[in-house]
Amino acid sequence: MTKSFNPQSYEPGTHPDLPPPAITTGLIGWIKTNLFSSPLNTALTLISIWFLWQILPSSFHWLFTGAVWSAVDRKECWAMMDAPRDGACWAFIRGSLELFLYGWYPEPERWRVNITFFLFGAAVFGALRENIPGKKYWLMFAAVFPFLAAWLLFGGFGLEPVATSKLGGILLTLVVAVTGISFSLPLGIALALGRRSRLPVLRAICVIFIEFIRGVPLITLLFVASTMLTYFLPPGSSFDLLIRVLIMVTLFAAAYIAEVVRGGLQGLASGQYEAADALGLTYWQSHRLIILPQALKISIPGIVNTFIGSYKDSVLVLIIGMMDILGLGRARLNDPDWLGLAPELYIFISLFFFVSCFAMSRYSLSLEKKLETGHQS
Amino acid sequence: MNQDSKNASKSEDSIISICGMHKWFGDFHVLKNINLEVSRGERIVICGPSGSGKSTLIRCINHLEEHQQGDIVVEGTELTEDLKNIDTIRSEVGMVFQQFNLFPHLTVLENVMLAPVWVRKLPRAEAEEQAMSYLERVKIPEQVSKYPGQLSGGQQQRVAIARSLCMNPRIMLFDEPTSALDPEMIKEVLDVMIELAESGMTMLVVTHEMGFATAVAHRVIFMDGGEIIEEQPPKEFFENPQHDRTKLFLSQILHH
Numbered sequence A: 001m002t003k004s005f006n007p008q009s010y011e012p013g014t015h016p017d018l019p020p021p022a023i024t025t026g027l028i029g030w031i032k033t034n035l036f037s038s039p040l041n042t043a044l045t046l047i048s049i050w051f052l053w054q055i056l057p058s059s060f061h062w063l064f065t066g067a068v069w070s071a072v073d074r075k076e077c078w079a080m081m082d083a084p085r086d087g088a089c090w091a092f093i094r095g096s097l098e099l100f101l102y103g104w105y106p107e108p109e110r111w112r113v114n115i116t117f118f119l120f121g122a123a124v125f126g127a128l129r130e131n132i133p134g135k136k137y138w139l140m141f142a143a144v145f146p147f148l149a150a151w152l153l154f155g156g157f158g159l160e161p162v163a164t165s166k167l168g169g170i171l172l173t174l175v176v177a178v179t180g181i182s183f184s185l186p187l188g189i190a191l192a193l194g195r196r197s198r199l200p201v202l203r204a205i206c207v208i209f210i211e212f213i214r215g216v217p218l219i220t221l222l223f224v225a226s227t228m229l230t231y232f233l234p235p236g237s238s239f240d241l242l243i244r245v246l247i248m249v250t251l252f253a254a255a256y257i258a259e260v261v262r263g264g265l266q267g268l269a270s271g272q273y274e275a276a277d278a279l280g281l282t283y284w285q286s287h288r289l290i291i292l293p294q295a296l297k298i299s300i301p302g303i304v305n306t307f308i309g310s311y312k313d314s315v316l317v318l319i320i321g322m323m324d325i326l327g328l329g330r331a332r333l334n335d336p337d338w339l340g341l342a343p344e345l346y347i348f349i350s351l352f353f354f355v356s357c358f359a360m361s362r363y364s365l366s367l368e369k370k371l372e373t374g375h376q377s
Numbered sequence B: 001m002n003q004d005s006k007n008a009s010k011s012e013d014s015i016i017s018i019c020g021m022h023k024w025f026g027d028f029h030v031l032k033n034i035n036l037e038v039s040r041g042e043r044i045v046i047c048g049p050s051g052s053g054k055s056t057l058i059r060c061i062n063h064l065e066e067h068q069q070g071d072i073v074v075e076g077t078e079l080t081e082d083l084k085n086i087d088t089i090r091s092e093v094g095m096v097f098q099q100f101n102l103f104p105h106l107t108v109l110e111n112v113m114l115a116p117v118w119v120r121k122l123p124r125a126e127a128e129e130q131a132m133s134y135l136e137r138v139k140i141p142e143q144v145s146k147y148p149g150q151l152s153g154g155q156q157q158r159v160a161i162a163r164s165l166c167m168n169p170r171i172m173l174f175d176e177p178t179s180a181l182d183p184e185m186i187k188e189v190l191d192v193m194i195e196l197a198e199s200g201m202t203m204l205v206v207t208h209e210m211g212f213a214t215a216v217a218h219r220v221i222f223m224d225g226g227e228i229i230e231e232q233p234p235k236e237f238f239e240n241p242q243h244d245r246t247k248l249f250l251s252q253i254l255h256h
């Protein structure tokens, strides 16, 4: 890339292989090129530093050094500070952690929730981790996990039954989100394939379904689930509210996934379909081996985007009276012991969502990198 | 379909027989009354101006395109709407594309092994052994664990040929296999095709490589406007073309 012309001091065709030029930046170089490259850039850098100087120390004090970590109620919290509200009262979050985590799940049965959380971690780890021995069995385990979790959480078959209304807090949030995410992907793929099917009836059904679901706000669907659905069902059949909500959340996410995946399918060169056909692969073989792996790879950013959206949308269930982490937290704010500690609560909830969404987003980036095979498409 | 023309001119060793075949894209009549008999081991080069329907013709033979009238019989199996017939024919007919169409998410070896494992149901070890032998034949054995995106165009096209050959096809279709390649890579692909021709494969090749046509073709077919205009052994075709359009076409591709 250098513009200077080097007079040739060697025989043509005998130029030695040289190492690439050393990167000349280093820390100082980085600071120079990124923070002070121009007067405007320098001004922006200085303003930012000044701004951070203004807010960081006091935030740090409120969040950490001035905060109280254990107390029985807010009065005690404030008594321990230089002035009331001078720091965060994390004792509130600590004292509510069990409630936030388990909701009203009966205390003697909470070991089942713990096992479910543990198995969930194992399933996620095993399914996402590359180069893990026995990958096939991990995937099978991840596939049966939702059913295993349903049994553990709600009982039956030898376990004490627990009503679904006992679910609350983070447990409920995770149940809604994980169900929505894990069932919407296969359903969305099926809808996307159906929408591109050559069978007109199947195609029409998929189009109508997708367009209808996408055209209605999720809250409306949740109200339908909580109230209207009972009118459509045969009289006397009681259909659990949680299950109705899970179905709605899944269908909603699936409609979006379907459109993302359809975009991926359309992004594939038609030559891929033709090559698969010409080799004699059947429809299912070519989709499983050739088309979907590539289409899903193109769709990863969109799919993860939909996942993150539906994960965060799970808080909407509070509108129909289900107490997820946000609903439960808000209810807890009315507790006379902890009245008015909203900032602590919302910081905690934001952190909870942020950490999980950020993890999903990072994972999707690393997945994209891993699937990169030097092919531009 | 047209029943009485079906048995009209089927010779003993005919491997492909196309009879009174027509095809339309919407209202556009792209192939008009195509009649073509190909005998086992015969090598045919198809040429003609752009848009004359060459690709469409050979794509009809493995049903990548559907014809609307007339009969196509490949290895005794008639191409109909019947999906089983189509699958049978496709597993007997290999195709090589202008744009290679390798599967970019699979390594070279996986590309080549895929169809034998899934369509022919070969055990993996056997499929791998066979794949390696074909990759050696097209001179790619060192690149087997690379991805197609890491290979040159000529290498990719040779892998694509190996991928088709791995299905042990009776017929190979080539649709302008060298026209997406840089000049210095054309030869390496043509060499592989010439070697294949020497092994006795039945080949239909759409190409404008006239050297290749002269060297290996038994017949050259000239198409224009969706019709077969002229059909000659290569020597007569180049030296003594009958039709004015053929002469015009030859003068255009030979003198520039």
Ligand SMILES: Nc1ncnc2c1ncn2[C@@H]1O[C@H](COP(=O)(O)OP(=O)(O)OP(=O)(O)O)[C@@H](O)[C@H]1O
Binding pocket: B025, B028, B030, B048, B049, B050, B051, B052, B053, B054, B055, B056, B057
């Ligand atoms: N899927 C399609 N839908 C409509 N028209 C098509 C389609 N595919 C090809 N055609 C048209 O049919 C005609 C013949 O196309 P074909 O690809 O067979 O030509 P060709 O002889 O292979 O030309 P080239 O040398 O450019 O590859 C062209 O006019 C083309 O525009």
Ligand SMILES: [Mg+2]
Binding pocket: B054, B055, B056, B175, B176
């Ligand atoms: Mg063509």
